[in-house]
Amino acid sequence: MGTESISGIETSVPSSIVQFHMLDQLRALARANSLWPMTFGLACCAIEMMSAGAARFDLSRFGAEVFRPSPRQADLMIVAGTVNKKMLEPVKILYDQMTEPKWVIAMGNCAISGGPFKFKGQYNVIEGVDSFLPVDVYVPGCPPRPEALIEGILELEEKITGTRRWPRVKPETAVKG
Amino acid sequence: MTLLAQSQLQETFELNIGPQHPATHGVLRVKVIMDGEYIVKAEPVLGYIHRMHEKMGENRTWNQFWPNLGRLDYLSAIAYNHGYAGLLERAMGIEVPERAEYIRVITVELNRLQSHLLWFGAFILDLGGFTPLMYAFDEREQILDLLESVTGSRLTYCYFRFGGVYNDVDDDFITGTRAFIKRLRPQIPMYHDLVTKNVILMERLVDIGHISADMCRKYGATGPVLRGSGVNFDIRKNEPYSVYPELDFDVPVYHECDSMARYMVRMDEMEQSMRIIEQALDKMPDGPVKAEKAPKILKPPKGDYHFAVEAARGTFSMRTVSDATNTSYRMRLRSPTYSNLSLFEEASRGMLLSDALAFMGSLDLVIPEMDR
Numbered sequence: 367m368g369t370e371s372i373s374g375i376e377t378s379v380p381s382s383i384v385q386f387h388m389l390d391q392l393r394a395l396a397r398a399n400s401l402w403p404m405t406f407g408l409a410c411c412a413i414e415m416m417s418a419g420a421a422r423f424d425l426s427r428f429g430a431e432v433f434r435p436s437p438r439q440a441d442l443m444i445v446a447g448t449v450n451k452k453m454l455e456p457v458k459i460l461y462d463q464m465t466e467p468k469w470v471i472a473m474g475n476c477a478i479s480g481g482p483f484k485f486k487g488q489y490n491v492i493e494g495v496d497s498f499l500p501v502d503v504y505v506p507g508c509p510p511r512p513e514a515l516i517e518g519i520l521e522l523e524e525k526i527t528g529t530r531r532w533p534r535v536k537p538e539t540a541v542k543g
Numbered sequence: 544m545t546l547l548a549q550s551q552l553q554e555t556f557e558l559n560i561g562p563q564h565p566a567t568h569g570v571l572r573v574k575v576i577m578d579g580e581y582i583v584k585a586e587p588v589l590g591y592i593h594r595m596h597e598k599m600g601e602n603r604t605w606n607q608f609w610p611n612l613g614r615l616d617y618l619s620a621i622a623y624n625h626g627y628a629g630l631l632e633r634a635m636g637i638e639v640p641e642r643a644e645y646i647r648v649i650t651v652e653l654n655r656l657q658s659h660l661l662w663f664g665a666f667i668l669d670l671g672g673f674t675p676l677m678y679a680f681d682e683r684e685q686i687l688d689l690l691e692s693v694t695g696s697r698l699t700y701c702y703f704r705f706g707g708v709y710n711d712v713d714d715d716f717i718t719g720t721r722a723f724i725k726r727l728r729p730q731i732p733m734y735h736d737l738v739t740k741n742v743i744l745m746e747r748l749v750d751i752g753h754i755s756a757d758m759c760r761k762y763g764a765t766g767p768v769l770r771g772s773g774v775n776f777d778i779r780k781n782e783p784y785s786v787y788p789e790l791d792f793d794v795p796v797y798h799e800c801d802s803m804a805r806y807m808v809r810m811d812e813m814e815q816s817m818r819i820i821e822q823a824l825d826k827m828p829d830g831p832v833k834a835e836k837a838p839k840i841l842k843p844p845k846g847d848y849h850f851a852v853e854a855a856r857g858t859f860s861m862r863t864v865s866d867a868t869n870t871s872y873r874m875r876l877r878s879p880t881y882s883n884l885s886l887f888e889e890a891s892r893g894m895l896l897s898d899a900l901a902f903m904g905s906l907d908l909v910i911p912e913m914d915r
Contacts, residue, residue, distance in 0.1 A: 405565050409592055409911045410617040410699055412569070413661070420664075420680035435565040448911075453570055453591045456562050482610055483594050485602065490595055509617075509698055 398523035404440035408447025411474040418512035448476035569910030600874025613699035616912035619855035624703040630850040634843035643707035658855035706834030748803040752902030763882035766857025771805035773798035802905040
């Protein structure tokens, strides 16, 4: 996958003799709040991904609105849709082309498990992108609402920094309408 | 001319667009042979999102196939619901209550509005204007709210049933829809003022992407692509179904055959959809929304059935061969964008690459529907 060489450098810094803990934290904070997702729509979920970035839901509140069509400029791959056997190779190539550090969100049931297209004797759909990609966050739904994708991105931020920066909305405290 | 100059003149190169490219709106791949900036041959490659819909039609029972209809063309999913409902109702001879038919028409037209709004935003985004996307999505979210209140989902609807619809609409939906129409109606002239008259847009669209009516017939193109080429063909008028004959609306037709004509057809269709919705809301009677005698377990009699509807992108028709069991023997889905894309190869010859991408946007492609 091409990740070994570069991730070696990443991990070698904190374990060195001189520790840069504060600096690392600062760097993680910067990364978590300026994720650049790749414009990578596969199917229905891509429309909800567009909705998340557009007028009402406005992903830029969380710093992740800079959708980049080129994998070399992106650090977050949102697999939004069904991956089938023909698309498998391009997805792998796209992931390899992304620069480190990089993260993957599996958006929607198709990307998680094959979703509604998984049946006995199916011949074309890859049942879950985690069979070939290291998935960080799973966002279930068919398709997930834009709020769910935003929550997925917040979860990823938590994974990167170790702390939750935004309050968690509980169903009973959520504002209706 | 020297041999060297000749060979330089004939020098072409191959360019791959996709399967991951923002202008193809999905995972379409186009193999293009280029001569400088001009296209010699553009060959679309499909299959990157083939999801076995037809096969699933054959190993799912009739009722289990409903969710697939919401995931074919996820932008006008309710029209696809309508196609499937109509198919089985024709096969089984199920009578649909009138209120259900009106609800179907209202939801289909709302769905068509949101589809065209999204196309409007995404198309202008392709051409380099970002702001219209935000305007279009603002309106679109209002429609999604309305549809969500009756169908329960935002995008992949599974709302219709054989012999009616799943849920009756409430007063909130009716008043909300009326208020929304009142809100959207002045927006469309504003879009025309802001976008249509823009010189840059005119330069990119007028006289670009010429498709003659003959070419449309040859490839079976339907929908706004066909109507932008001067052919007045709309399933709602030509093979009327549901309660469309009782509603008064026009079919916008433009004779310019270029990208601008297709753009104008869709913009005018939004106006007509609003007219249809208003009339349907006025005429909607009270009563049940589901046929009482619709059987729970379906076994359509042996035969070959066909039903066509006008989806947002053109004619969607379903054909099934039934062998009187609870699954289909063969399910065939005829999707409009597959035919609309197939003329791309012929129409894009000699075009500038940047124009070809604008032209592709004007075809309004949804890739999972094409690959099925």
